[in-house]
Amino acid sequence: MAARLPQTPLSVGVVRLVGATLIDGTGCPPLADSEVELVDGVIAYAGPRRAAVSSVSSVSSAPSIDLTGAFLMPGFVDAHVHLSMVPGDPETQRSRFAEEHVLETASVLRTTLLAGVTTARDLDGLTPGYRDAIARGSAIGPRLHLAISMLSPTGGHADPVRPNGSLPAWAVRPGMPTPGVVDTDDDVIRTVRELMRMGADAIKVSTSGGVGSPTDDPADAGLPVEHVRLVARLTAERGGRPVTAHALTDAAVRVAVLGGAASIEHGYDLSDETIELMLQHGTVLVPTLSTLLRTLDPATTSPAALADREARQRRGLDSVRRAVAAGVPVALGTDAGVHPHGRNLAELARLVEVGLDPLAAIRAGTLGGARLLGLEEHLGTVEAGKQGDLVVTAVDPLESIGELADSAAVRMVLQAGRVVKDLDGRVPAAL
Ligand SMILES: [Zn+2]
Structure with missing residues (x-):
């Protein structure tokens, strides 16, 4: 039996996060101007920003969050x-x-x-x-x-x-x-x-x-x-x-x-x-x-x-x-x-x-x-197939990692694709 994945409610639909410098958790160097696409709370794409989004189904009209200037990491x-x-x-x-x-x-x-x-x-x-x-x-x-x-x-x-x-x-x-x-x-x-x-x-x-x-x-x-x-x-x-x-x-x-x-x-x-x-x-x-x-x-x-x-x-x-x-x-x-x-x-x-x-x-x-925890199949990196657990910060972790100690430096948090802390640092009213 595999380790149990403690679930949280999934967001439903498509969300795209574009423009952030992606630090994906694998230890690979940061990727500037990235794109991460979440479909029903799961990462469907993570990589360089795509020039033209595929016209398949609803993807092209999906809401997009512009994270230019920010850093995106796994939860x-x-x-x-x-x-x-x-x-x-x-x-x-x-x-x-x-x-x-x-x-x-x-x-x-x-x-x-x-x-x-x-x-x-x-x-x-x-x-x-x-x-x-x-x-x-x-x-x-x-x-x-x-x-x-x-x-x-x-x-x-x-x-x-x-x-x-x-x-x-x-x-x-x-x-x-x-x-x-x-x-x-x-x-x-x-x-x-x-x-x-x-x-x-x-x-x-x-x-x-x-x-x-x-x-x-x-x-x-x-x-x-x-x-x-x-x-x-x-x-x-x-x-x-x-x-x-x-x-x-x-x-x-x-x-x-x-x-x-x-x-x-x-x-x-x-x-x-x-x-x-x-x-x-x-x-x-x-x-x-x-x-x-x-x-x-x-x-x-x-x-x-x-x-x-x-x-x-x-x-x-x-x-x-x-x-x-x-x-x-x-x-x-x-x-x-x-x-x-x-x-x-x-x-x-x-x-x-x-x-x-x-x-x-x-x-x-x-x-x-x-x-x-035995959960690397689902969590721990920003890669296609994993849960949409993400953290956004304006702090460059390669320069000033100590600043992340302050919760206010964590600008946005998503869990299973659901925004639990928005870009203003607030918990959305629906939660
Ligand atoms: Zn202890």
């Missing part, structure tokens, strides 16, 4: 987000009604889409109702692939329980999925099958500890290799959903790669041997640099914590730079939720900082993500 894929994670005091959030959370999450979904992210993979915290509501057209947001919740041992990164048995406020917000705490083969089998029954598109495992979980540390081990293998076998039995691993240490990355994970989230302490192992297995790195490099407030952070953070950032950057230089495939992911929502394309400039050229960074944010 972006953020392969690591937490869209139900919103800023604010957790105790206050806990006292709210469930509907307030749902509506706030709906607002985050919209913000993310308008920033140019037409597809996102949520790796913990979002339940399938959001994905399905977007597919039905009752909310706007990125097409979604979901892990729903992640797997770790008791006391690991997925386990929110504090030493005294209590739960932190963020863990008991209404609508949060059940954490995937697994210690035995039976736990793994039941939890993975339950996630697949709920409609998970990917399974996320933690092979290291994490930052911010109550009782573990990034250096701690998470799921052992036998359990990662078991997860990979269980997903293979039911349609082949990708397994992805939160892994902060070199040992954790090895466990994930040897266990069959398709991708590594973070990967901040890679040895050259492990990079070699990733190359052998074709493992993708999602370095979430926006989150690694975020600045902490010196007013509320201890000097020791700030120094520790700086050391982690240096190690992380060095690790990712060596992986990129060695040729490990990269997909764009931000950890949005930790990183501010709606600034997803800030990651493009971060990817350039670690050695990708701007075209390769855009490819990591489009085709790279689509491949990781």
